[in-house]
Amino acid sequence: MADSTSALALDxxxxxxxxxxxxxxxxxxxxxxxxxxxxxxxxxxxxHLFIMNILDGGVHxxxxxxxxxxxxxxxxxxxxxxxxxxxxxxxxxxxxxIIDDYAxxxxxxxxxxxxxxxxxxxxxxxxxxxxxTFDPDIPAS
Amino acid sequence: xxxxxxxxxxxxxxxRAGASRRSGTFYRGDPGMWSWVLHRITGVLTFFFxxxxxxxxxxxxxxxxxxxxVIETYKSPVVNLLEVALVGAVLxxxxxxxxxxxxxxxxxxxxxxxxxxxGIVGIWVVVMIPGTYFMLERTVSELFGxxx
Numbered sequence: 460m461a462d463s464t465s466a467l468a469l470d471x472x473x474x475x476x477x478x479x480x481x482x483x484x485x486x487x488x489x490x491x492x493x494x495x496x497x498x499x500x501x502x503x504x505x506x507h508l509f510i511m512n513i514l515d516g517g518v519h520x521x522x523x524x525x526x527x528x529x530x531x532x533x534x535x536x537x538x539x540x541x542x543x544x545x546x547x548x549x550x551x552x553x554x555x556x557i558i559d560d561y562a563x564x565x566x567x568x569x570x571x572x573x574x575x576x577x578x579x580x581x582x583x584x585x586x587x588x589x590x591x592t593f594d595p596d597i598p599a600s
Numbered sequence: 601x602x603x604x605x606x607x608x609x610x611x612x613x614x615x616r617a618g619a620s621r622r623s624g625t626f627y628r629g630d631p632g633m634w635s636w637v638l639h640r641i642t643g644v645l646t647f648f649f650x651x652x653x654x655x656x657x658x659x660x661x662x663x664x665x666x667x668x669x670v671i672e673t674y675k676s677p678v679v680n681l682l683e684v685a686l687v688g689a690v691l692x693x694x695x696x697x698x699x700x701x702x703x704x705x706x707x708x709x710x711x712x713x714x715x716x717x718x719g720i721v722g723i724w725v726v727v728m729i730p731g732t733y734f735m736l737e738r739t740v741s742e743l744f745g746x747x748x
Contacts, residue, residue, distance in 0.1 A: 494704070497697045505694055508687050513734045518674050518683060523664035526657075543654065550647035557640060578651060586654045589661055600665040 467563065489552050496549045503542040527595040536590055543586040551579040635717050639696050642689040649686055680739045684732050691727060695720035 512518055529535045554575050562568035627633055659667040673679055699716045703709035709716075 494701050497694075497701065501694045501698065504690060508690060512683055512687055513731055516738065517735055518671075518680065519738050521671055521674070523660060523667045526660055526667070546650055550643065550650060553640075553643045554647055557644065582651055582654045585658050589654075589658045593660060597661070597663060600663045 493549060493552060496545045500542070500545055500549060503538065504546065507538075507542060527593075530590070530593050531595065540587065540590050543590070544583065547579055547583050547586075551575060631717055632713060635696055635699075639693060639700070642693040645689055646686070646693060675739075677739050677743060680736060684728075684735050687731060687735065688724070688728055691731075692720075692724055695723055 511521065530539075555572060558568055558571045558575065562571055656667075656670050659670055674683070696717075699713070699720055702716060703713050
């Protein structure tokens, strides 16, 4: 958040050089988002893990045909798409907070966040494309 | 800013000299701090797994064989064990997340943060015992029982 030019040199709370703590409400909204998306993810992810790993033989019954069967239903397509977006934004926001907490140099913080945002974009775009363009009749190999 | 360290609220001025662990004014080393540390670790691990998992699922757009081959690795004994760890990590993160929400929004949340921690540990154990059984049942029977 506040930029620290030298390592861990923090100004006193009311010192005049300190930049305004709040330029906008982004951090408030991200805090609220973590809680709302977290509630949704409890259902989405625990449901996903229960079906995929525990129910009815778990991971051993998963293959291409199994995925094709599930994604023939718009319900599961919507389930997986919501889970992808919420989990990626929730996890990305969590990692952003962790980078802010532990990266000491502005430079490190900047590049770690760029890496994070690129990874998030790649996964969101790829995952969304896969859900929407899935073709059950694709050639076997 | 540590958004999840809400249980620090109970700690007040935590590093004050004379603040004792027992009276609940000392945050550092408190179970509340460890619940927060574990929340971060499980969250980061899950995020990294999600990255890999979306990539492997994307193989359904390459070919059924490519997908099936990679999914076979998920069924090997070692990876199967890692799946138990993943489910355990996600389950802890989910339960502790609900606890954090209660601490934040429930008027009595901060007062009961510690009993709630033991509560979620209890729920975690009760869910993980049958969960682990069903996740490893087939792997164990194939490894030691000759399979079927």
